[in-house]
Amino acid sequence: xxxxxxxxxxxxxxxxxxxxxxxxxxxxxxxxxxxxxxxxxxxxxxxxxxxxxxxxxxxxxxxxxxxxxxxxxxxxxxxxxxxxxxxxxxxxxxxxxxxxxxxxxxxxxxxxxxxx
Numbered sequence: 414x415x416x417x418x419x420x421x422x423x424x425x426x427x428x429x430x431x432x433x434x435x436x437x438x439x440x441x442x443x444x445x446x447x448x449x450x451x452x453x454x455x456x457x458x459x460x461x462x463x464x465x466x467x468x469x470x471x472x473x474x475x476x477x478x479x480x481x482x483x484x485x486x487x488x489x490x491x492x493x494x495x496x497x498x499x500x501x502x503x504x505x506x507x508x509x510x511x512x513x514x515x516x517x518x519x520x521x522x523x524x525x526x527x528x529x
Contacts, residue, residue: 418480418494422502423473427464433506436468437461443478443512448485455515456488460499462508463529469503488514492524500528 440458447454458478460469477498481491492512499508507529514522 418477419498419501421473421477421480422498423470424467424503425470427466427468430464430466433463435461435463438469438471438474440475440478443481445481445491446483446485447517448487451485452517454488454517457513458492458495459511459513460508461511462499462503462505465504465506467503469499488512488522488524492526496526496528505529 438460440460443456443458445454445456446452478495481495484491486494492510495512496508496510499505499510505528507527509525509527512522512524512526514524
């Protein structure tokens with residue numbers, strides 16, 4: 414997977430760095446590809462984070478997530494990769510990423526990863 418995905422993410426200055434507050438971002442149209450079958454995987458990603466000095470710019474997050482549309486990657490791997498990239502760029506105090514993937518063959522998968 415290209416290492417330049419992370420460069421798509423942009424940030425802006427948090428105007429309230431002395432206050433703990435929570436930001437929840439729901440991305441209901443996430444897609445990637447199954448690395449075994451090449452079939453599309455669909456999921457809902459929910460980021461809940463407490464910013465420190467920066468917040469993520471939403472359009473850049475949308476464009477970043479769209480880059481996975483043609484990537485063959487397992488649910489667990491893509492969820493952890495997204496969290497790692499988010500933490501590296503945004504540097505939040507804490508973040509939880511919940512990835513709820515739609516049913517395939519009667520099985521749903523939910524991956525939850527945390528930082529901080």
